[in-house]
Amino acid sequence: xxxxxxxxxxxxxxxxxxxxxxxxATASRWFFAAIAAIALAQTAVIVAFxxxxxxxxxGAVDGMPPAELLPALSxxxxxxxxxxxxxxxxxxxxxxxxxRVQTQLRTALVAAIGALGPEWLGTRNSAALAIxxxxxxxxxxAYFGRYLPQLVQTVVATPLIVAVxxxxxxxxxxxxxxxxxxxxxxxxxxxxxxxxxxxxxxxxLQRLASRFxxxxxxxxxxxxxxxxxxxxxSIARVTDDYRRETMRVLRVSFLSGxxxxxxxxxxxxxxxxSIGFRLIEGSLTLAVGLFVLLLAPEAYLPLRQVGVQFHAxxxxxxxxxxxxxxxxxxxxxxxxxxxxxxxxxxxxxxxRARNERDETPGTHLELSAVRVRRGDRMLQPVDLTAAxxxxxLIEGPSGAGKSSVFAALRGAAxxxxxxxxxxxxxxxxxxxxxLAWAGQRPGLxxxxxxxxxxxxxxxxxxxxVRHALDLACAGTLDPVLELGVQGGGxxxxxxxxxxxxxxxxxxxxxxxxxxxxxxxSSALDPETEGRLWDSIRSLADAGxxxxxxxxxxxxxxxxxxxxxxxxxxxxx
Numbered sequence: 001x002x003x004x005x006x007x008x009x010x011x012x013x014x015x016x017x018x019x020x021x022x023x024x025a026t027a028s029r030w031f032f033a034a035i036a037a038i039a040l041a042q043t044a045v046i047v048a049f050x051x052x053x054x055x056x057x058x059g060a061v062d063g064m065p066p067a068e069l070l071p072a073l074s075x076x077x078x079x080x081x082x083x084x085x086x087x088x089x090x091x092x093x094x095x096x097x098x099x100r101v102q103t104q105l106r107t108a109l110v111a112a113i114g115a116l117g118p119e120w121l122g123t124r125n126s127a128a129l130a131i132x133x134x135x136x137x138x139x140x141x142a143y144f145g146r147y148l149p150q151l152v153q154t155v156v157a158t159p160l161i162v163a164v165x166x167x168x169x170x171x172x173x174x175x176x177x178x179x180x181x182x183x184x185x186x187x188x189x190x191x192x193x194x195x196x197x198x199x200x201x202x203x204x205l206q207r208l209a210s211r212f213x214x215x216x217x218x219x220x221x222x223x224x225x226x227x228x229x230x231x232x233x234s235i236a237r238v239t240d241d242y243r244r245e246t247m248r249v250l251r252v253s254f255l256s257g258x259x260x261x262x263x264x265x266x267x268x269x270x271x272x273x274s275i276g277f278r279l280i281e282g283s284l285t286l287a288v289g290l291f292v293l294l295l296a297p298e299a300y301l302p303l304r305q306v307g308v309q310f311h312a313x314x315x316x317x318x319x320x321x322x323x324x325x326x327x328x329x330x331x332x333x334x335x336x337x338x339x340x341x342x343x344x345x346x347x348x349x350x351x352r353a354r355n356e357r358d359e360t361p362g363t364h365l366e367l368s369a370v371r372v373r374r375g376d377r378m379l380q381p382v383d384l385t386a387a388x389x390x391x392x393l394i395e396g397p398s399g400a401g402k403s404s405v406f407a408a409l410r411g412a413a414x415x416x417x418x419x420x421x422x423x424x425x426x427x428x429x430x431x432x433x434x435l436a437w438a439g440q441r442p443g444l445x446x447x448x449x450x451x452x453x454x455x456x457x458x459x460x461x462x463x464x465v466r467h468a469l470d471l472a473c474a475g476t477l478d479p480v481l482e483l484g485v486q487g488g489g490x491x492x493x494x495x496x497x498x499x500x501x502x503x504x505x506x507x508x509x510x511x512x513x514x515x516x517x518x519x520x521s522s523a524l525d526p527e528t529e530g531r532l533w534d535s536i537r538s539l540a541d542a543g544x545x546x547x548x549x550x551x552x553x554x555x556x557x558x559x560x561x562x563x564x565x566x567x568x569x570x571x572x
Contacts, residue, residue, distance in 0.1 A: 136319025
C-alpha cells in the first residue's frame, strides 16, 4: 500500500461554500434553492412571532380583556406550529440532500479514480482514499444538515431582521449593525485555527488507516521476522497522535463556542440597556422596545450558529476538499488525453500490421517501439503483434521489464511509442474494456471464491465461474468457500489459480478479448503447470488473444511467438 501524499495537507477553497460542490454534485443546487425558501419563511415566522408575543404582552399589561387577547394567542400558537413544521421540513430536505450528494460524490470519486487509472492510483495512499470515500463523505450529513442550512439562514434572515429592527427603532438597528461584524471577525480567526487543527486530525486519521492497512497486509512477514510488536507500537503511537489531535479540535471548538456566545450576549445586552434607558425617559414605547428586544437575539443567532456548526461539519469539509482534488485531477487528465488524441489517428500501428492481417482484421494487439518509463529511466523498446487464436510468450531475466509491459497495457505505467488494440490506441481505452489480467500477486478479497472469480460482474454466471476454475486447474475448490482478507484460507498456489480463473472468467463472459497472465504457474507443481498450459492453449484456440509471461521453459510448448527481453535501460 503506497503512502505517498499521506501527509500532504489538503488544499482548501477558503470560501464558506466551495463552488466545486455545485459543479460536481448537482443535487446541491436544488438544495440551496429549497433551503433559501425555507429560510425566508422561517424569517417571516420569527418576525410574526415577535410581533404577536409583543402584542399579547402589551395587551395584558394594558388590561385587555381575555376575549380580545384570544385571537393574538391563537395566532401565536399557529405561528409556533408553523415554525415547528418548517424546522421539520428543513431537516428532511437536508437529510435527503446529504444522501443524494454523498451518492453523487462517491460515484464520481470511484469513476474519477477509474479514469485516472492504476498509474495515478499507484502514487496515492489507497487507505486515505478509502477513508475519504467512506467516513469522510458520511460526514457530509453534518455539513448539509447543520452548517449549510445555518449559513443560508444567516444570509437570508440576518439582513431582514436587522432591517425590521431599523424600521421600528433605528438606534437598536444601528447598534446591531455596529456590533454584528465582531462575530464574523472572530469567526474568521477561530475558523482558521479550527481548519488547521481539523486538517491535522484528518491527516492523522488517514495516516493511521495507512499504517494499519500496511501492518495487516504484511503481518505474516512481520511475524516471521519477529517485528509484529514494533508494528503494533507504531500503530499505538499514531493512535495516540490521533487522540491528541481530536482533543485539540474539541478544545478549539469549545473555546470558539464560548467566544461567539459571549460576543452575542454582550451585543444583546447593549441593545437591551439602550432600550431600557429610553423606556425610562419615555422616548420609546413599550411595544416597540419589546418587539425590537425580542428580535435582537434572532439577529445574532444565525451567525453564532454558523460558527458553532462549522466545527461539526469540518470533517466533511476536509473530505470534500480531497474528493474535489481527485475530480479536478480526472477532469485535467481527460482534457490532456483529448488534446493528445487530436494528433493520433485511430489506425493500426505500423506497416507490418497491414501485411499480416488475417480474416479478422483490426483485432490485433500491436506494440511498436513501446518504451515503458521507470522513474527517470526508460526500458528498451518492445515490438510485438498478438492476434486472436495465438499465445505470445514474453520471457527474459528478472528486471527485463516483462511485467512493465503489462503495466503499460493496463494503464499502470506511462510509455512512449504506439500500442493499439483493434486499431485504437490503448491509452484511449479503459483497460477493463479489452484486457483481462492476472498478476503475480493474486489480489483476492474477503468473500467467496465465486465472488472473487466474478469480481466486477453485477450478475456472475455460476456455470462460467465453475468453468473458469476448471480451466485454471482450481476445479477442486468450492466456489462458495468463504475466504478471509487477501484470500486467507487458500495456499499460495490455490490463490494464484483463483486469480487466473478471474481473468479467464472475464474473457469467457465476453468482456475482455485479450488475456494477460503474469507468471501464472510460479507456485504450481510441474503436473498442475502442464494442465494449466493445456487450458491456456485451448483458450487461445477458441479465439482468445493470450499474452503470457513465464520463466518456465515449458511455456514455449504452447507459444506461437516468443518475445525475448533483456534488462537494459536507456535515459528518458
